[in-house]
Amino acid sequence: MYLLYTIIASLVSFLVLKWMKKRKYCTDSKRLDGKTVLITGGNSGIGKETAIALANRGARVIIACRDVEKAEKAVREIKFRSHSLNVLHMELDLANLRSIRDFCKKFLQAEKRLDILINNAAMPSVLDWTDDGFSMCFGVNHLGHFLLTNLLLPRLKECAPSRVITLACSIYKYQKLDFQDLNYNLLPFFTYSRSKLANIYFSQELAHITEGKGVTSYAVHPGFAQSGWTCHYSFLFRILMKAVMHMFFVSCEVAAQTVVYCAVSDDAAKHSGGFFVDCKLANLRPFAKDAGVAKKLWEASERLVNLS
């Protein structure tokens, strides 16, 4: 009898885990020949898988990375796995506003097209600071991408219809923004949640600003993925998380599907400013749809990065 219970319990656990990891694949087979895609942090995790999927559809893919060695290695892998030679990297450190400005200058000089910008790079919840004194999460995840997108916006408008996809996270719901302390850097989980909530507000306000100008904007929760984010933590935590991720998290290839969907789908294009999960439009908590807060964050971010 005991054996039977064990078998049933194992079977149920197996089915529950399988259901939890079930994710939708992007079924739209649209090609991207002649289009240029820029992916921040495309040297690992979800960004790299997105790069492979989009290069495979014929796009010219540029990954913007801070570590040249890692970037070169990733470019070799992306070329190999996508069967495309139209892949390259450019140097960008989102934790440094000077680096972002230099990158944009070089990019705009070298590249005539920008059809899809994917704001993918992120730092998990680490208590660290950017070169300009912002909390690492808020500085890299939100402010860095805010400045980058704004500086590249003229090229996106020239290449309209174009898209901006910003990787957010469903844990946005556990925090609200504190405008008295945007640079909050105390409890790591809260710091990360706030930066991902900022990504959502940013994506919505961008959609609002670019309405009717041929640029559309999407925020994506890719699902919890077995990526390399744990490398910023202790050995013990990494071992523990490896087991947890193996059981509950999806592969990066699967996590990239909603990003790919937002890059190619005509249906997604009807919902600029939307939040996407599992290759479909998803609901946000009411506070995360507050257009007043989104505008306030945009204006505060302009001041913080000295964008006139």
Ligand SMILES: NC(=O)c1ccc[n+]([C@@H]2O[C@H](COP(=O)([O-])OP(=O)(O)OC[C@H]3O[C@@H](n4cnc5c(N)ncnc54)[C@H](OP(=O)(O)O)[C@@H]3O)[C@@H](O)[C@H]2O)c1
């Ligand atoms: N993994 C998940 O479960 C999950 C869940 C929800 C949302 N997301 C979101 O999905 C996106 C991708 O996550 P991931 O899990 O694939 O992360 P990841 O494997 O940790 O990759 C993050 C990427 O960002 C780059 N990066 C970090 N700081 C940078 C900087 N200052 N300048 C330029 N690049 C920088 C990293 O470069 P280095 O290799 O040089 O560090 C790396 O390529 C993130 O926005 C994340 O918030 C992930």
